[in-house]
Amino acid sequence: MDMNLLAILGILTLFIFMFLRMPISFTMFIVGFIGLIVAVSPKAAFNVLSADLWNQFSSYSLSVIPLYILMGEIVFRTGITEKMFESAYKWVGHFRGGMASTTILASAGFASICGSNSATAATMGTMALPELEKYKYDKALSTGSVATGGTLGIIIPPSTVLIVLALQMEVSVRELFVASIIPGIFLTTLLITTVVYLCAKSPTLGPAGGKSSIRERLLSLVGVIPVAGLFVFVIGGLFFGFFTPTESGAFGAFGAIVISLLMGKMTRGNFLEAMAGTLRSSAMVLMLVVGAMVFGRFLTVTRLPYTVAEWVTNLPVAPIFVLIAILIVYVIGGSIMDALGFLIISIPIFYPTVLALGYDPIWFAVLLCVVTSMGAITPPVGVNVFVVQGLTKETPITTVFKGVSYFLVAYVAFIALLITFPQIILFLL
Structure with a gap:
């Protein structure tokens, strides 16, 4: 398949999933991962997961x-x-x-x-x-x-x-x-x-x-x-x-x-609420970053x-x-x-x-x-x-x-x- 066409299909799929109210981070991750499988190989896609994800989180x-x-x-x-x-x-x-x-x-x-x-x-x-x-x-x-x-x-x-x-x-x-x-x-x-x-x-x-x-x-x-x-x-x-x-x-x-x-x-309650809010917000942002990394790698390959x-x-x-x-x-x-x-x-x-x-x-x-x-x-x-x-x-x-x-x-x-x-x-x- 032509790489440019594959990328365009990936972007369209991304927006379709978004309008279906699927979380953005998971949408980017799934589209990018499947795109890498199609564009290169399953092995390359899993290499991105094993190496790049570790590099991001660490x-x-x-x-x-x-x-x-x-x-x-x-x-x-x-x-x-x-x-x-x-x-x-x-x-x-x-x-x-x-x-x-x-x-x-x-x-x-x-x-x-x-x-x-x-x-x-x-x-x-x-x-x-x-x-x-x-x-x-x-x-x-x-x-x-x-x-x-x-x-x-x-x-x-x-x-x-x-x-x-x-x-x-x-x-x-x-x-x-x-x-x-x-x-x-x-x-x-x-x-x-x-x-x-x-x-x-x-x-x-x-x-x-x-x-x-x-x-x-x-x-x-x-x-x-x-x-x-x-x-x-x-x-x-x-x-x-x-x-x-x-x-x-x-x-x-x-x-x-x-x-x-x-x-x-x-207070103890305020502190626990602040920590819980920090965990929720940080997890959301970090998942967005990881999803963007996988999707960005897919676009780079194409x-x-x-x-x-x-x-x-x-x-x-x-x-x-x-x-x-x-x-x-x-x-x-x-x-x-x-x-x-x-x-x-x-x-x-x-x-x-x-x-x-x-x-x-x-x-x-x-x-x-x-x-x-x-x-x-x-x-x-x-x-x-x-x-x-x-x-x-x-x-x-x-x-x-x-x-x-x-x-x-x-x-x-x-x-x-x-x-x-x-x-x-x-x-x-």
């Missing part, structure tokens, strides 16, 4: 994933995220649109120790939506700000998605973390600016809340400074080369445990990605148009699937083409995270939109889509800036 680099997940689980289970929200409200809640801005700002803080779009939206939505309703915020703006704030989950380091991307694309985890700092801050600021503009134009969208005293604002930082310090320590240590990504993950997890103990938030890359580079069009076409695919994929799952499936297909076009892999990885996050709030699906609508069932889904539409304009403008000025991403490297 990889020192992969140990960073459960460490960062544990850090996020500890902070979440011990209720420290509520302190982030309260502190953000004390500082900006008295402005018009202050509660919506608080939601986005707190989402950015939680995203820095979470690394998941839907988890960030669900967590912040549980805390923010009742408060936004209490202050009579417009339903579209309140739900839209929660859903959009959740999209920061995979962009701000230390993100599990960034780690997996670094492993798949064979780039430095440290460089990818550092490169995503400025885009994460820039995007957070842009989203808050969008809220301020909307509420200045139409004050009824987001009434001002009560003003806190200087003393109240400073006291609110007591519960936030330790976590903020932990984030600065973990990312700062990476940035200045004091320790490796795995070491920073270990320091982060240990620091989160110590902080929660000192703040009196750690050489379809390289055939596509060669064909694309010979097209009589500018590379930017090819890039835009690829990004549109990621917006669509991010709207219907979890970001990590879609990125893992698609990287083996599109990455060789991007390299052949001469684009920087670090820049492309960060850009993909931003574009896929935009997909999480893009109609007609938008994963985060349905997460938020599930938290407030009396709000029609059309209202949530109206709310996120305010922020989609900001997202498109930001992506255009990243493409036009790559140094926004590469400046710190």
Whole structure:
């Protein structure tokens, strides 16, 4: 059988199984394994299982994933995220649109120790939506700000998605973390600016809340400074080369445990819940990585990605148009699937083409995270939109889509800036 045809059949089978709701990790594993049997031989397929699987599971680099997940689980289970929200409200809640801005700002803080779009939206939505309703915020703006704030989950380091991307694309985890700092801050600021503009134009969208005293604002930082310090320590240590990504993950997890103990938030139940959550999330991510490895090996054997890359580079069009076409695919994929799952499936297909076009892999990885996050709030699906609508069932889904539409304009403008000025991403490297 022609290798390119075999690869195309494998990809089609993969998507058919996915739409039948078969787990993505098992789908990639089965399609890749059977594909290797057909393309090479059963012996080659079993060699991949015996050698490559062992290399993946015994990889020192992969140990960073459960460490960062544990850090996020500890902070979440011990209720420290509520302190982030309260502190953000004390500082900006008295402005018009202050509660919506608080939601986005707190989402950015939680995203820095979470690394998941839907988890960030669900967590912040549980805390923010009742408060936004209490202050009579417009339903579209309140739900839209929660859903959009959740999209920061995979962009701000230390993100599990960034780690997996670094492993798949064979780039430095440290460089990818550092490169995503400025885009994460820039995007957070842009989203808050969008809220301020909307509420200045139409004050009824987001009434001002009560003003806190200087003393109240400073006291609110007591519960936030330790976590903020932990984030600065973990990312700062990476940035200045004091320790490796795995070491920073270990320091982060240990620091989160110590902080929660000192703040009196750690209980036996919280700790066991955090460990159980870490085991579940780590197993899911590691199975995705293994499935992607087998599927990627199958595509490499068929050489379809390289055939596509060669064909694309010979097209009589500018590379930017090819890039835009690829990004549109990621917006669509991010709207219907979890970001990590879609990125893992698609990287083996599109990455060789991007390299052949001469684009920087670090820049492309960060850009993909931003574009896929935009997909999480893009109609007609938008994963985060349905997460938020599930938290407030009396709000029609059309209202949530109206709310996120305010922020989609900001997202498109930001992506255009990243493409036009790559140094926004590469400046710190």
